[in-house]
Amino acid sequence: METKIKEFSAFKINGFVMLLVVGAIALLGGWYIFHSLYSLQTVLARSLKVTDFMGEEETAQAIAWLLGTLLIVVIPSISGFFSVEPNQAIVLVFFGKYMGTVREAGFWWTNPFASKRQISLRVRNFNSKIIKVNDAEGSPIEIAAVVVWQVVDSAKSEFAVDDYEEFIAIQSETAIRALAIRYPYDTSYTSTDLETPSLRGIPDEIAQALQRELQARLQVTGIEVLEARLSHLAYAPEIAQMMLRRQQAKALIEARRQIVDGAVGIVNEALNRLSNEQTLDLDDERKASMINNLLVVLTSEQTAQPVINTGTIYS
Numbered sequence: 001m002e003t004k005i006k007e008f009s010a011f012k013i014n015g016f017v018m019l020l021v022v023g024a025i026a027l028l029g030g031w032y033i034f035h036s037l038y039s040l041q042t043v044l045a046r047s048l049k050v051t052d053f054m055g056e057e058e059t060a061q062a063i064a065w066l067l068g069t070l071l072i073v074v075i076p077s078i079s080g081f082f083s084v085e086p087n088q089a090i091v092l093v094f095f096g097k098y099m100g101t102v103r104e105a106g107f108w109w110t111n112p113f114a115s116k117r118q119i120s121l122r123v124r125n126f127n128s129k130i131i132k133v134n135d136a137e138g139s140p141i142e143i144a145a146v147v148v149w150q151v152v153d154s155a156k157s158e159f160a161v162d163d164y165e166e167f168i169a170i171q172s173e174t175a176i177r178a179l180a181i182r183y184p185y186d187t188s189y190t191s192t193d194l195e196t197p198s199l200r201g202i203p204d205e206i207a208q209a210l211q212r213e214l215q216a217r218l219q220v221t222g223i224e225v226l227e228a229r230l231s232h233l234a235y236a237p238e239i240a241q242m243m244l245r246r247q248q249a250k251a252l253i254e255a256r257r258q259i260v261d262g263a264v265g266i267v268n269e270a271l272n273r274l275s276n277e278q279t280l281d282l283d284d285e286r287k288a289s290m291i292n293n294l295l296v297v298l299t300s301e302q303t304a305q306p307v308i309n310t311g312t313i314y315s
Helices: 015-046 052-078 154-159 164-180 203-221 237-277 284-299
Strands: 081-084 088-094 097-102 106-109 115-120 124-127 131-134 140-151 223-235
Touching: 015 052, 015 081, 015 106, 081 088, 088 154, 097 154, 115 154, 124 164, 131 164, 140 164, 140 203, 154 203, 164 203, 203 223, 223 237, 237 284
Parallel strands: none
Antiparallel strands: 081 106, 088 097, 088 115, 124 140, 131 140, 140 223
16 A cells, blocks of 8 residues: 655755854854853952852853853754755654655755655666576576666655665565566467467567566555566576477477478479470379479478489380
8 A cells, every 4th residue: 555655845944054054153152151251250350249269150150051052052053954965865854753855966954853864866776686487388487687766755765665675676576476477488379370478579568567567566665667677587497408499399390381381382383384384294193293302302401312314224
């Protein structure tokens, strides 16, 4: 379920302006302390009813009061200063309440009692581990992916999950497994020789499907998936050799089919030309013999050896 917390801009003031204000307060406080001590010493020196001990005590009290005032005003104000780098966000939390996010790069000042949590907005890569899973045909395969992602909502990333980077790792593995079981590893053919979708056959569509799957799972964390592609795809070692022979057999069958189609076309063209040009008048038996010889020559893997018939001794 999606969290109700959404990112919004936090209260902030230019840090250099506040630095001048705090500096002015510190200088004014220092001058006031010096002036108060000087005035106090003058009064004590002219008074006949106050002893030296009492004068020192009142002086100490005045110094403590003024220093306490500076500590209350100046030092807490210093903790309110912070800087933001490009492609970085600072999440502000005040006594457990989300106070907003600062995305603008620069030197800023905000509520000095608010805690500041830094989140990177840079584009980052995640390389998943190679995992073993069964594809749509039940064959064990090894698969891995690389995910390009970026934080777009710092509030969701900070408060929706404990650790959004670990969340990305776990959900990426889950999405890869869910994708792998929906498609076969290799291209398969139906009875009509139409190619069916496969992990190897449609890489662009597989990448888009993986991106959509990941985005749906990471939406709650304020993460945008910029790209997701398979970085590793192979049969599991225990069946790799057998599947290699299967692929070779498929390739051989397709090559043979193409050779036979071409040879039949050549034979048909040769017979049509002989018939149209009336070069030879062949009966059905001789046509069958000619077709057989041409197909043997055209589909043979070895070079045909010509045989010259010179007749028999009885001719």
